[in-house]
Amino acid sequence: MTYFPHTPQEIKEMLNTIGLESIEDLFSEIPEEIRQKAKENFKIPASPSEIDLLEEIKNIARKNIGKDYISFLGGGAYKHYIPPFVKLVSLFPTFYTAYTPYQPEISQGVLQSIFEYQSLICDLTGMEVANASLYEAGSGIAEAALMSVRITGKKEVIASSGLNPEYISVLKTYLQAQNIELKIIPLDEKGETDVDFLEKNISPKTSGVIIQNPNFFGVIETKLKDIEELIHKNNALFILSIYPISLGILKPPSEYNVDIVVGEGQSLGIPLGFGGPYLGILATKKEFIRQIPGRIVGETIDLEGERGFVNTLQTREQHIRRAKATSNICTNEALSAISAAVYMAILGKKGIKKIAEVCFSRAHYLRERMQKEVNLEITYPNSHFFNEFVIKIPENSENFLKKLEEKKILGGIPLSRFYKDRDKEILVAVTERNSLEELEYYIKSLKEVLKKN
Amino acid sequence: MTYFPHTPQEIKEMLNTIGLESIEDLFSEIPEEIRQKAKENFKIPASPSEIDLLEEIKNIARKNIGKDYISFLGGGAYKHYIPPFVKLVSLFPTFYTAYTPYQPEISQGVLQSIFEYQSLICDLTGMEVANASLYEAGSGIAEAALMSVRITGKKEVIASSGLNPEYISVLKTYLQAQNIELKIIPLDEKGETDVDFLEKNISPKTSGVIIQNPNFFGVIETKLKDIEELIHKNNALFILSIYPISLGILKPPSEYNVDIVVGEGQSLGIPLGFGGPYLGILATKKEFIRQIPGRIVGETIDLEGERGFVNTLQTREQHIRRAKATSNICTNEALSAISAAVYMAILGKKGIKKIAEVCFSRAHYLRERMQKEVNLEITYPNSHFFNEFVIKIPENSENFLKKLEEKKILGGIPLSRFYKDRDKEILVAVTERNSLEELEYYIKSLKEVLKKN
Amino acid sequence: KKIPLIKELNNDEKPTIHLPEPLEDFLPEKILPKDLLRESLPIPQISEIEVVRHFTNLSHMGYGVDLGFYPLGSCTMKYNPKINEEIANNEYFTDLHPYTPEELSQGALEIIYKLGEALSKITGMDKFTFQPSAGAHGELTALLIIKAYLRNKGENRNIVLVPDSAHGTNPASASMAGFETIEIPSDERGLVNPNILGKYLNKNVAVLMLTNPNTLGLFEKDILKIAQMVHDEGALLYYDGANLNGIMGYARPGDMGFDAVHVNLHKTFSTPHGGGGPGAGPVGVKDFLKDYLPVPTVEYDGNKYYLNYQVPKTIGRVRTFYGNFLVMLKAYAYIRLLGDEGLKKTTEMAVLNANYLKEKLKAYFELPYPSICKHEFVLSGKNLKEKGIKVLDIAKRLLDYGVHPPTIYFPLIVEEALMIEPTETETKYTLDEFVEIIRNILKEVDENPDIVKNAPHNTPVKRLNEVYAAKVLKVNWK
Amino acid sequence: KKIPLIKELNNDEKPTIHLPEPLEDFLPEKILPKDLLRESLPIPQISEIEVVRHFTNLSHMGYGVDLGFYPLGSCTMKYNPKINEEIANNEYFTDLHPYTPEELSQGALEIIYKLGEALSKITGMDKFTFQPSAGAHGELTALLIIKAYLRNKGENRNIVLVPDSAHGTNPASASMAGFETIEIPSDERGLVNPNILGKYLNKNVAVLMLTNPNTLGLFEKDILKIAQMVHDEGALLYYDGANLNGIMGYARPGDMGFDAVHVNLHKTFSTPHGGGGPGAGPVGVKDFLKDYLPVPTVEYDGNKYYLNYQVPKTIGRVRTFYGNFLVMLKAYAYIRLLGDEGLKKTTEMAVLNANYLKEKLKAYFELPYPSICKHEFVLSGKNLKEKGIKVLDIAKRLLDYGVHPPTIYFPLIVEEALMIEPTETETKYTLDEFVEIIRNILKEVDENPDIVKNAPHNTPVKRLNEVYAAKVLKVNWK
DSSP: OOSOOOOHHHHHHHHHHHTOSSGGGGGTTSOHHHHHHHHHHOOOOOOSOHHHHHHHHHHHHTTOGGGGSEEOOOTTOOOOOOOHHHHHHTTOHHHHTOOSOSSGGGOHHHHHHHHHHHHHHHHHHOOSEEOSOBSOHHHHHHHHHHHHHHHHOOOEEEEETTSOHHHHHHHHHHHHHTTOEEEEEOBOTTSSBOHHHHHHHOOTTOOEEEEEESOTTSBOOSOHHHHHHHHHHTTOEEEEEEOGGGGGTBOOGGGGTOSEEEEEOTTTTOOOGGGOSOOEEEEEOGGGGGGOOSOEEEEEEBTTSOEEEEEEOGGGSHHHHGGGSSOOOOSOOHHHHHHHHHHHHHHHHHHHHHHHHHHHHHHHHHHHHHHHTSOOEESSTTSOBSSEEEEEOSSOHHHHHHHHHHTTEEOOEEGGGTOTTOTTEEEEEOOTTSOHHHHHHHHHHHHHHHHHO | OOSOOOOHHHHHHHHHHHTOSSGGGGGTTSOHHHHHHHHHHOOOOOOSOHHHHHHHHHHHHTTOGGGGSEEOOOSSOOOOOOOHHHHHHTTOHHHHTOOSOSSGGGOHHHHHHHHHHHHHHHHHHOOSEEOSOBSOHHHHHHHHHHHHHHHHOOOEEEEETTSOHHHHHHHHHHHHHTTOEEEEEOBOTTSSBOHHHHHHHOOTTOOEEEEEESOTTSBOOSOHHHHHHHHHHTTOEEEEEEOGGGGGTBOOGGGGTOSEEEEEGGGTTOOOGGGOSOOEEEEEOGGGGGGOOSOEEEEEEBTTSOEEEEEEOGGGSHHHHGGGSSOOOOSOOHHHHHHHHHHHHHHHHHHHHHHHHHHHHHHHHHHHHHHHTSOOEESSTTSOBSSEEEEEOSSOHHHHHHHHHHTTEEOOEEGGGTOTTOTTEEEEEOOTTSOHHHHHHHHHHHHHHHHHO | OOOOOGGGGOOTTSOOOOOOOOOGGGOHHHHSOGGGBOSOOOOOOOOHHHHHHHHHHHHTSOOOTTTSOOOBTTTOOOOOOHHHHHHHTOHHHHTOOTTSOGGGOHHHHHHHHHHHHHHHHHHTOSEEEOOOOSHHHHHHHHHHHHHHHHHHTTOOOOEEEEETTOOTHHHHHHHHTTOEEEEEOOOTTSSOOHHHHHHHOSTTEEEEEEOSSOTTSOOOTTHHHHHHHHHHTTOEEEEEETTGGGTTTTOOHHHHTOSEEEEOTTTTTOOOOTTTOOOOOOEEEOGGGGGGSOSOEEEEOSSOEEEEOOOTTOOOOSSSTTSOHHHHHHHHHHHHHHHHHHHHHHHHHHHHHHHHHHHHHTTTSBOSOOSOOSSOEEEEOGGGGGGTOOHHHHHHHHHHTTOOOOEESOSTTSTTEEEEOOOTTSOHHHHHHHHHHHHHHHHHHHHOHHHHHTOOOSSSSOSBOHHHHHHHOBOSOO | OOOOOGGGGOOTTSOOOOOOOOOGGGOHHHHSOGGGBOSOOOOOOOOHHHHHHHHHHHHTSOOOTTTSOOOBTTTOOOOOOHHHHHHHTOHHHHTOOTTSOGGGOHHHHHHHHHHHHHHHHHHTOSEEEOOOOSHHHHHHHHHHHHHHHHHHTTOOOOEEEEETTOOTHHHHHHHHTTOEEEEEOOOTTSSOOHHHHHHHOSTTEEEEEEOSSOTTSOOOTTHHHHHHHHHHTTOEEEEEETTGGGTTTTOOHHHHTOSEEEEOTTTTTOOOOTTTOOOOOOEEEOGGGGGGSOSOEEEEOSSOEEEEOOOTTOOOOSSSTTSOHHHHHHHHHHHHHHHHHHHHHHHHHHHHHHHHHHHHHTTTSBOSOOSOOSSOEEEEOGGGGGGTOOHHHHHHHHHHTTOOOOEESOSTTSTTEEEEOOOTTSOHHHHHHHHHHHHHHHHHHHHOHHHHHTOOOSSSSOSBOHHHHHHHOOOSOO
16 A cells, blocks of 8 residues: 555556656666665555554553543643634645645745744744744754854853753753854853853853743843853854743843844644644844744845745755855745744734733742742742742652642652752643632642642 | 623724714614613623633533543434544634635635535435535435425425434424325335335325435445336335445446435544534536535636636625525535545545445454344344444343443443333444454453343 | 636646555456446546646736725625635634534534524524525525414515615525515605505515615615514515615614514624625524524533424424534624624724715716715716717726726616615725826726727636527537 | 735734733732843733734745645655654643653653654664754754764774765764865765775764665665775764665664664655654664763663653753654554555665656756665756756746755755655655656747746746845844
8 A cells, every 4th residue: 555646557658658667677787785685675555445554643642641630740841722713724635745835926925924934933033034944943043053153153052050951961962063162151049141251251252142031930020231242252152042922021131232133933823733733933133033943034026026935045945055044954844934923923012912911920829829839949049030930849859740640730840850959849731721720729739749749 | 791892992083983872862763662672681600811711611511421421322423533633624724714605706715615515425326416515414404305306396205214313303394394195115124115115105196205324223225226226117216325434335326327325424534523513415417507505616617718716606695685586595515625625635546445445444343243142132233334333132122221331331222212212222333443452342242231131 | 817717727647646556356347237337437537736737827917905995886896815725724613523422513503502692682583594505595495484473473474675776686586485575666855755655565475685784785764664564564674784784883673673684794893705705695684584594503501512403393494404603603703803883883984984985986987875874875977978889888998997897787776877885894095006096097988988999908718609509509628 | 915914913002812911919020120121022912813813814824734735755655654643642741841850851852762762673773862852953962972972982083984975964963063174076976985085084084974765866885885994094984874764674773884874754654744844863872882872862671761861971961851752653654654664665665756756857857867766866956058958947947836846956066966765655756746847847948948037937926136136134023
């Protein structure tokens, strides 16, 4: 079984046209030794039918029982409401079964949608230009760091340890490959990037500084103005990693004079999907446009002067510039970018702001109840946060979370997953999909679990 | 909250254009008394949000726990495999958000699809013409009976009691309205329509005779030739209700010289959906085309002589012929018909035959195991059947089925649901979605339940 | 781009999809006598990719509410919310067999029951049946209920009155229910006039069928008087719910004196029309008629929902199972999302849009009934006749501008009728654009009439010959 | 039909969708200092129906495999089975958070693990990582693994060799991995010639990157010899899996001597390309490299699947989480449905289609490398130059005939290249039709060259000015 549509008669005719006798003849130049090994070792059982396959995979899917739990997991991927039309668009045949729009005249649907994605990202971040997408935030941050190296001609990147630890890990991998130095700045007692420490470590050798806001611990960085001054005084670039939904209420990066905005776009209408595909956002100032990695869609005119859209500045890209390209990226996450565009369009400014407010208010409500009613200690109690915060519990966090799992709650991410020494802290995220009943149930369950201890 | 897109400013401008001051003014001619009552009694709470609504209805949906049971329910609605593309087509915007194609030039997609549906139904049944769909089989059979009355000018319809009891019930309702007599013919000991009885009851006054094949008890009617001769000798019409999938292997109605074929099209790619929307199939001989109820799509040419499709013979229909129309049907089941067309196209002759063979062979295998291993008595043991058969159990069928339900099996339909006196019989249906493992589990469970008795 | 018929791609040797194999020992040819088996199946065989391309390309040769303005009068082509599609695609609904035991299908029964409650609130009726699959089916059902009621009272009334502006389904349904239809002429206001009605009312009249607002989009102001007259004569009053969206929240059929109603879920409650169906036409009745409803009804005993087959004087079934359940589900979601205020606002904006558009368009056509309309209005294009232009030409030319034309040649009482229903989901911008398009077309009528007479030009096919179709009657690919 | 930008429909007063309300007492403005808050959000506000129409109309201005032939060379635009979309839409996958505890996400981990096993069988490699999100990402990952391996051995080799026919991603990935790239000229057969290769091999060479079959669609016959030479020199051999579909079932990179490979799930394994992505580029390595794979890997202890962060010499992460999981899922379903025989047949029919089309088209263009090809082949349109026609014109004219053009101007070593990959899912009929279209266009070149030079004519926009775009650089709607 396969999806080929040929009849036996056609196969015969076609072989005849080619002048061969058998299908095997089409592979005759492959050394016999190689073919023999394939014959012996290439063994994969086929499913008996589509019906069986659907059943088989449905049974595998059901093992993901965590899906049915009340979830407070965040840490870079968030359970947000996806308006149904967003999902329908990703099933439009001309979107999902198209390749990269190399032939713009028959690809205006994809191209205009991506142009609108770029525009909406600029609206959201306040930046001047955005690209057509990168894989996700981690590699996106690495690309931004490399961009700062290309632009400044310097080879030292500084990152706040408020950055998602997975992003830091990716960054290390990418920078090490090109012998670029990476310095990590600690947080202060408020859970914000330690500006004093940054001041001591930044120098005219620094190419870029990466901050995340809200940072991995949910804390809103309040000294971005100071940080920006430090960075630009040293002729480095200010790279900020953002959580798009938070920009429904938080001051946009442009107002902090950020040079490159990066971020995970998953919250903009893209399913959790066990980690991917997601969407790497990258936006910057127009002056840096020629150093942007990946594709960019631009407006143009056709022979009759009508508006149309094309991939532009392709001379930066690998298929033309090869070893000198701004990045090796070719396949990106176009369909995710389209989803994000549809998401932002259908919510609009009011909707995005409201979602941000619901996340914010429910998270603050939950944290207050945890403090006041459950007497839980909060890790950065006096810091500002958006929809995520760290709680301290009196025992090993993994044990504690297991007890919550018995009540069908995924209570948060144990910080020990990333920081071996922080084994009694949990990162709790709240979104608009956590109903008030869920918050109530979480509080109730916390009380029960703590009582048992 | 509603789906209107107006801004307050626009509403003001529009009222201004109309020359009114308030929205209320638009309703001023409605008597105050009526408006007041509406104000007092029109109370429906709104859902707090889309998110809440989805959650609320998901919770209601989960109460349909029978969906997760292994099911042997049939009796006119069958759990068949629906190829995923069939479902995708029903979400194509130009199909599902269109009205009846009154403007054929911009509706060629729907019209050609329905023309192809009609053609595929003709291919499947062997008939010459089919309409664009009726609601479902029950009212379809009633329409066919009325058609026979119009064509023959006689007012007496005979139906086999092998006809689905719900169809008989619908038929009674429709015929009684027009004072048409309905006679019901019993089955013989093999579970087939009693031909002798028919012979005694049919007369030149009979307008039509309705047989179902396979009949409600799953039995294949083997004397259709004899029945046909009787019917036509009396200048009545032969109406046959079919199960489309069975025609993958069974002789088509045309070969029995059937005059009107009707049937439930649900098995052709339409979800069970708790009983609807389904698809009423109606096909007949070309000579009767002007008496067909409902819409018919025909091929034509455009101004330039190119092929195109339109609704045709509209002079039969209610919007033109009004009280003299062949039926009152207006809205039909176009989208279900398109699904059926896609279903038949994607399976093709080979696929439909194979599905029929899988249903047939698994049903026969199960029945044999029930007889040989479980020692169950079969109601019509020596009759031919397609994928459905009646078993006898030693106790009240509803009690018996409850015990199977405890094992997450819906073992079949208790005949007592329709025939009060047949309270120890169960109608069992097998389709290609009943895997061999399911059959095995059913046998095992039967043994356990019977042992307990 | 020409799209072939599936048949034209047929090749018997092409593969089908990956299906399970039958059990060799139980193949039909080993078990059934040969004369029961078919020799060949003439259905075409084409490959999966060809099927996908075929229907995908066909879908690009169409139009729908999701593509643009669709002001088809009396059809209520409003936006179909996508959330309802998502809800109706839940496997716990789509994969549920109608004979699933009640205790295992409580969710589905709950939806039906609660939709009935909501529709009762909306219409002012006491109890609903959901068997009717479409508006016309609802009409038939209601007429059968009324007939059974009258017969039960010993009355053999056999006349159904309808206004001359009525939907064609009204008289057609009356015929199917075994009644005769008599048409009442509308008065100069476009309304049923009690004085005229009086002449038609007598002891043979079983029922007066009205749609209110009527097909001219006008509210039957004298409805209370009409109801009184009908009831005084011992007849009943039936509400054709096709236009309920013009008054929802402001007036309830039950409060106007109607005894039975049908509601088109695919109109007022926004379930998609599917290129012709499925719809749903639930029927609501006042208490005194509820013993006549089709079986089964869905009931709630305070604990559990159940199917009730014990309706004492039931007319029986009008279809199998319980109705177009998945359509009900979408309508229920729509009602639940909007609530009373949202539904009322829906009506308000629909009526606002209609009156605004009427005001804007009356400069270009005749407006036979100039009063405030409800959700739709009717223009007459007879002023164009002298230029040799029919409203059909205008309609076809509209296709070139990418909008769906209004309903034409209905209602029958208006010459060269253009029946326009913008619905509440259209923006003012769209309405203004439509006016501009009409203005352009009328300019073309003066400057270049042939472009209008031979329209459409930009569609996948040119104007189609309907007469030819009815002559050759090629209704399948054989 | 012109489609406005969303921005052009903006009106701040328009409603958003029906969302929950925030808790009044915990509004940001009551809690956060003002200077952290934004004053306004310039994102446009338009209504739901407008958004739906906007994107639905845009979707009707495009092309995809589901609409027709898409012989874009090196891109493997085969049919994307719809069953895989259904599988990947299951909420138990789509709604699963990547940090869900392992015991509660066993299904997802199982899919990743089993896909790794299957790809190992297909490629002859020992272990896979799924972090790479695309082919180029896989190249980078593999190069970093190789680099780490060499550094661990104390070797500072810094040269990556690629043939001059290589994909542009190869040198670009080499740069990102901190290597220098040197191109090896192909020989007159279009292949890497061991004699030429010998001149480039030395102790600075870290790796030779090959795609086999290469971008000319030709199998590198001397691959065993090449592998020997590379390994003898202490360098490694890397397989760019973009063309795996040309040999799957007949040859495995592992058996040819490759040490590391990437596989494009969106090419060979038919996951849809999404208008540019997402794809997935898992990397497989031989045993001696597996300690360098990115963390975490997915493992199975005989009882339970788990994430392993303890990879001794790991290069670290190349992205967050575990890769494009939903893409993996589709690829897994594809492989499971087809099995070994189906996959092999896939290759056979792809190669048959390519050779058939090559045979038919060679009359019309130059065929620089006439030997049997694999899944694709390259023609040269330089014969048209004297007529003033570029292959770009041919490509644009093809759009008018409703098919997607081949890849043009690649590979760089062929002048006026047309790179054609029909894939196995195309019918002979489609191929014949394509030949006929080409024949027609070439006739037009002789008879009416302007129609070709100014093509396309039937598309939503006419030929677009790419130079102008790069000049004005209008990359958003501000």
